[in-house]
Each structure stands twice: as C-alpha cells, then as structure tokens.
Amino acid sequence: MHTLQLKSPLAATERRRSARAVALPLLRWYKDCLDRADQRRQLAALDERLLKDIGIGFIEQRNESCKPFWRP
Numbered sequence: 001m002h003t004l005q006l007k008s009p010l011a012a013t014e015r016r017r018s019a020r021a022v023a024l025p026l027l028r029w030y031k032d033c034l035d036r037a038d039q040r041r042q043l044a045a046l047d048e049r050l051l052k053d054i055g056i057g058f059i060e061q062r063n064e065s066c067k068p069f070w071r072p
Contacts, residue, residue, distance in 0.1 A: 037069035
C-alpha cells in the first residue's frame with residue numbers, strides 16, 4: 001500500500017534557496033564572460049593611435065585580446 005507524503009513548505013523554500021545559491025553565481029559568471037569577450041573584441045579593433053592613447057602596445061593588445069573569454 002502506498003502512502004501519500006506531503007512535502008513541507010519549508011522543504012520547497014530550501015530547494016528554491018539552494019537553486020538560487022547555485023544559479024546566481026553561474027549567471028554572474030556568464031555575464032562576466034560575455035562582458036570580457038566584448039571588451040576583448042573592442043580592444044582587438046583599436047588602431048595604433050588609440051592603443052598609444054590608452055598606454056598599451058601591439059603585443060599587449062594581442063595578448064589580452066587573444067585570451068579565452070573565461071580567463072580573467
């Protein structure tokens with residue numbers, strides 16, 4: 001014979017909290033990766049004059065813009 005077990009509201013609240021505790025840092029990491037990729041794309045598009053203006057050289061530009069999006 002099967003018995004119906006009702007889950008307490010507290011258990012559902014705890015599951016939501018734990019899901020949020022995992023989801024929010026992942027979403028933050030994903031947004032940071034998108035921002036980093038966009039910034040590196042923009043950096044790669046700068047010409048020599050603009051690089052000189054911000055105080056970096058071609059090698060530094062290439063090294064930074066070639067990094068994978070997940071690396072800070």
